[in-house]
Amino acid sequence: MSKQIAIEKRPIGLACPPYVIAEMSANHNGNLDTAFKIIEAAKAAGADAVKIQTYRPDTITLKSDLPDFQITDGLWAGRTLFDLYEWAHTPWEWHKPLFEHARKLGITIFSSPFDSTAVDLLEDLNAPAYKIASFEAIDLPLIRYVASTGKPMIISTGMADAEEIKEAIDAAHAGGCKELAILHCVSGYPAPAEDYNLRTIPDMIERFGLVTGLSDHTLDNTTAIASITMGASIIEKHFTLDRTGGGPDDSFSQEPAELAALCRDTKTAWAALGDVDYGRKSSEQGNVKFRRSLYFVKDLKAGDLITADAVRSVRPGFGLPPKCLESVVGRRLSANVGCNTPVTTDVLVCVWNEFLHPGHDDT
Numbered sequence: 001m002s003k004q005i006a007i008e009k010r011p012i013g014l015a016c017p018p019y020v021i022a023e024m025s026a027n028h029n030g031n032l033d034t035a036f037k038i039i040e041a042a043k044a045a046g047a048d049a050v051k052i053q054t055y056r057p058d059t060i061t062l063k064s065d066l067p068d069f070q071i072t073d074g075l076w077a078g079r080t081l082f083d084l085y086e087w088a089h090t091p092w093e094w095h096k097p098l099f100e101h102a103r104k105l106g107i108t109i110f111s112s113p114f115d116s117t118a119v120d121l122l123e124d125l126n127a128p129a130y131k132i133a134s135f136e137a138i139d140l141p142l143i144r145y146v147a148s149t150g151k152p153m154i155i156s157t158g159m160a161d162a163e164e165i166k167e168a169i170d171a172a173h174a175g176g177c178k179e180l181a182i183l184h185c186v187s188g189y190p191a192p193a194e195d196y197n198l199r200t201i202p203d204m205i206e207r208f209g210l211v212t213g214l215s216d217h218t219l220d221n222t223t224a225i226a227s228i229t230m231g232a233s234i235i236e237k238h239f240t241l242d243r244t245g246g247g248p249d250d251s252f253s254q255e256p257a258e259l260a261a262l263c264r265d266t267k268t269a270w271a272a273l274g275d276v277d278y279g280r281k282s283s284e285q286g287n288v289k290f291r292r293s294l295y296f297v298k299d300l301k302a303g304d305l306i307t308a309d310a311v312r313s314v315r316p317g318f319g320l321p322p323k324c325l326e327s328v329v330g331r332r333l334s335a336n337v338g339c340n341t342p343v344t345t346d347v348l349v350c351v352w353n354e355f356l357h358p359g360h361d362d363t
Contacts, residue, residue, distance in 0.1 A: 005152050005179035005211050007129045008108050010048060012181065013211050013233050018266040021131075022047040022239035022259060026088035029247040035094065036101050041256045042239055043107040046263035050107055051131055051236070052098060054122055055114035057085040075189055076248065088248040092121060099125045112136075116145050123149060131236075132168070134158030134187045134215070140171040147175025154234065155180070156215045158187030162207070169208060181234060182208060184227075185215035190252040193223045201230040217252060221262045228269040235266055291317030294328060294343035302335050311343060319343040 004013030012019045022042035028035035035052075042050040061081040062069065069081045076084050090098075095111075102109035112131040113119045119142075122130070130146045134156040137143075146153055153172055157165050165182065172180050184204060186195045196218070205212045213234025214227040224235045238253035254262065298310045308329050313322040319342030320328065332349045 003209070003211060005181055007049065007110070007152050010108070014231060016233065018228055018232065018270050019049070019213070019234045020047045020259075020263050020266060021234065021236040022050045023236055023253075024050055024052050024090075025238055025253075026053075026090075026248040027238065027240040027245070027250055027253055028090065029245055029250075030087075032094055032097070034241065035090070035098055037241060038239060039098065039102050039105060039107065039109070041241060042259065043102075043105045045256055045259040047239075047259060048108060050102060050109050050239075052090050052095070052109070052111045053114070053133070054092070054095065054111045054118035055085065055089055056092065057082050057089060059115045059117060060085050075251065084248065095121060095125055099127075113142070113146065115142065119146055119149065127151065129153065132156065134160070134185050137168045138164055140167060143168055143171040144175035147172045147177035150176060150178070152179035152181070153177050154183060154213075156183045156185045156236075157204075158185035158215065165204075165208065169210070181211035181213060183213045183215040183234060183236060184232070186217060189217055189249070190219050191217040193218050196223050196227075198223070198227050198230045201227060201232055205231050219252060221258065221265060224262060225265050225269050228266050229273065235262065237262060288318065289316035291315065292322050293317040293319035294322060294325060295319050296337050296341050296343060297339060299339050300333055300337050302333050304333050306331050306333065306348075320345070 004011055004015070006012065010019065024035065024038050027038060039050050063082040065080060071077055071079050071081065071084060099109055108128060110127050110129040110131065111122055112133045113122055114133070114136060129152040130149070132143055132146065132153065132155040137155055137157055137160045143155070155168050155172065160168065169180065169182070182204065184201050188195060201212055201214070211233050212231060213236065214224060214232045215236040216224045224237065227235070237259065238249050239259055240247070240250045240253035240255060243250055243253060243255055292313050292315055294311050295314050296310060297312050300306070300310060306329055311325065311328055313325060328343055328348065333347055334349050335347045337347050
């Protein structure tokens with residue numbers, strides 16, 4: 001199992017800056033020019049990829065007014081499933097110009113397919129990767145079909161329990177997927193931050209051994225940035241030009257300035273994680289003057305005995321550390337010293353080892 005994958009040669013994993021995906025979803029609102037502008041804005045904001053969704057209403061649901069197909073609450077209340085997906089889908093004839101536009105701009109584009117015909121369309125466009133949407137994570141035949149392309153795959157896990165996640169992973173591997181990532185997700189639109197339980201992410205990393213990220217449906221960037229500290233390597237956020245645009249997903253999507261902040265701040269959080277390091281950092285070097293150290297407060301000559309009133313612990317920190325005070329007092333000088341000069345090993349009749357490891361008399 002791989003702890004690192006790559007999409008169009010961009011490595012993704014714990015040792016790499018976060019991979020940020022701008023999810024267009026239905027935010028083009030039926031306008032191809034708007035879809036182009038979303039891709040342009042995602043590129044300008046610093047996103048690594050823009051993602052679309054590939055389905056038609058008849059490939060994702062049935063045209064029926066029966067109660068099972070009615071949406072009675074939430075953002076899309078009053079519609080049937082067919083009506084919702086007719087409104088929200090990205091026409092298949094748009095896919096080629098969208099892929100061409102993204103490639104011209106130099107931003108990765110891929111999609112979430114919702115059936116095998118969608119995969120076939122995306123393969124014709126040489127899609128570099130695939131995303132399995134949360135609600136499709138239990139569609140194991142679809143996962144196996146996507147896996148058979150040999151492309152990297154990302155599976156969102158919203159609503160899936162640990163057993164269902166394992167089944168999806170097994171299906172991907174059985175289908176031939178070699179580069180697989182999973183996203184912790186809460187399938188609420190929007191989702192409250194307290195539902196995210198980000199401590200699940202390190203458990204997923206340990207349990208499943210895969211590159212792991214976050215599909216974030218909260219309304220700000222706090223949860224996404226915090227997820228980086230939990231080990232998230234991928235961040236996906238819905239993206240729109242205008243949150244008040246009235247489209248199916250606009251109200252819980254990010255606008256350009258927010259996406260730019262997400263791209264910047266997640267990378268800052270990742271950089272801040274660094275490595276385990278107790279050493280002095282480069283930014284601290286100039287502040288050594290603010291540490292305490294031992295300084296002579298009297299003029300003394302070579303051979304003089306250093307008395308307690310001849311040395312003080314003061315700032316700056318260019319002398320021996322204060323912990324050496326007891327070892328310094330009672331020593332003799334090997335050279336003349338002046339008042340307000342640092343106590344250093346080269347003027348003491350002793351060796352440095354005595355100060356770091358008291359109890360070993362080397363005089």
